[in-house]
Amino acid sequence: MNENDQKYCxxxxxxxxxxxxxxxxxxxxxxxxxRTLHQKAKGYFETGDQRAGCFQLEPYMNSxxxxxxxxxxxxxxxxxxxxxxxxxxFFNLARHPKLVQTVRNLIGRxxxxxxxxxxxxxxxxxxxxxxxxxxxxWPMNPPSLITVSIALNDATxxxxxxxxxPKSHRWGLQDWGRISRRHDExxxxxxxxxxxxxxxxxxxxxxxxxxxxxxxxxxxxxxxxNSRNTALYAYFPPSVRMNSSGQRTFEVIxxxxxxxxxxxxxxxx
Ligand SMILES: O=C(O)CCC(=O)C(=O)O
Numbered sequence: 105m106n107e108n109d110q111k112y113c114x115x116x117x118x119x120x121x122x123x124x125x126x127x128x129x130x131x132x133x134x135x136x137x138x139r140t141l142h143q144k145a146k147g148y149f150e151t152g153d154q155r156a157g158c159f160q161l162e163p164y165m166n167s168x169x170x171x172x173x174x175x176x177x178x179x180x181x182x183x184x185x186x187x188x189x190x191x192x193x194f195f196n197l198a199r200h201p202k203l204v205q206t207v208r209n210l211i212g213r214x215x216x217x218x219x220x221x222x223x224x225x226x227x228x229x230x231x232x233x234x235x236x237x238x239x240x241x242w243p244m245n246p247p248s249l250i251t252v253s254i255a256l257n258d259a260t261x262x263x264x265x266x267x268x269x270p271k272s273h274r275w276g277l278q279d280w281g282r283i284s285r286r287h288d289e290x291x292x293x294x295x296x297x298x299x300x301x302x303x304x305x306x307x308x309x310x311x312x313x314x315x316x317x318x319x320x321x322x323x324x325x326x327x328x329x330n331s332r333n334t335a336l337y338a339y340f341p342p343s344v345r346m347n348s349s350g351q352r353t354f355e356v357i358x359x360x361x362x363x364x365x366x367x368x369x370x371x372x373x
Contacts, residue, residue, distance in 0.1 A: 107209045114210050118273035118319035119305075125202050125254060126310035134256045137193040138222065138333055142178040144190070149179060158185045162229050163285060180229050184222040187335070188355070194220060198337050203252060204358055206314060211250055211341045214359035216366060218242070218249055219338040225264045230326030232264070234284035235292040238338065239277055239317040243348035243370070247277055249317040249340040255307035256333040264326040266305045266313060267291065273316035287325030346370040 105113065114120040126134070141159075148156035160183040187194035197203075198220050207215055224230065239247030259265035281293060292299075297320075305313055315321065317338065326332055339357060346352060346368050353367045360366055 110206065111209055114314060114316070117270045119268055119270070119313055119315040120206075120210070121305065121307070121311065121313055122202075122206055123308065123311045125200070125206075125312045128310070130197075130200075131256060131310045133193055134197065134335065135333070137191055138224075138256065141184060141187075141191060141222070142181060145179050145181060145184075146177065155190065158187075158190060159183075160185075162224070162226055163231055180226050181224050182226075182231065183224065186220065187222050188217070188220040194222070194335060197254070197335055198355075199357060203254075203312065203337075206312075207250060207252070207339050208358055210314065211339065212359075214342050215339050215357040216342075216354040216360075217337065217357050218244070218340050218354065219251075219336065221336040223253075223334045223336055225323070225326035225332040227263075227329050227331045228327060230264050230332060231285040232287055232289070232291065232325040233323045234280070234282070234289075235267075235269075235294075235297075235320050235322040236280045236283050237272075237277060237318050237320055240280065242317065242338075243346055244317075244340060244344050245347040245371075246344060247318055249338050249344060250314055251317060251336060251338045252312050252314050253307075254312045254335040254337075255309050256335060257309045257331060259305075259307045259332050259334070260328075260330075261304045261306065261324075262326075262328040263330045263332040264323045265307065265332065266321055266323050267302055268305055268313075268315065269297075269299070269302050269320040271301075272320035273318040275318070275320070277318065283322075287327060291322045291324065 162182040
């Protein structure tokens with residue numbers, strides 16, 4: 105797909121799939137780094153290091169099952185925040201040339217980094233993530249950021265790949281109530297939503313899903329023997345402002361006259 109078609113697809117559907125964004129070597133390096141981060145998390149939890157605060161344990165662990173692919177004294181993690189501060193590999197991944205080229209095509213040449221996260225759905229344990237819109241949690245206005253979800257191993261319906269409702273980025277910001285994490289509950293308790301268009305988005309390792317921060321998405325629990333590991337980054341252009349209070353400094357990914365970071369002052373809502 106050429107750049108114009110990519111932009112058209114993103115704007116009309118709310119998402120865009122880019123296959124083979126990462127090479128085999130890059131995928132391997134991310135997978136190795138994920139093991140290293142589990143090992144580091146174990147150390148941070150044991151020593152009370154403040155970096156432990158970046159790691160979230162899986163809340164719905166199935167105590168009867170063991171993931172053979174992980175040393176069993178490692179913590180079973182659901183999420184790592186601020187990955188660019190914890191890991192050079194994930195700092196660099198946020199700046200991957202193919203990824204940045206696609207983001208620039210979709211939102212323009214000046215790009216700031218809003219979020220750098222790893223989401224895990226460990227084999228047998230990974231909890232669900234009920235339907236939601238990312239912008240509901242982000243104090244940014246207008247609510248038009250872009251999230252990139254990069255599959256670091258194959259994401260399938262069985263291991264809880266993302267599910268999206270195409271075109272839902274045009275619905276405006278809505279209240280999603282309680283976001284379920286449980287495997288035995290539906291992905292939303294909203295009875296008024298037409299879920300007939302909801303689709304799974306399976307991705308091969310190294311492929312990526314770019315989506316609008318208003319697009320409705322979620323994922324089921326992983327009760328399969330295959331983990332699903334994802335790197336998530338969110339980016340925004342200078343037309344998006346902070347509407348909470350105070351100031352926050354954001355890393356520059358592209359443009360801004362070559363500055364490395366930009367500090368934004370919130371405009372009251
Ligand atoms: O990757 C997933 O399963 C869900 C992640 C997600 O929706 C989020 O972090 O907003």
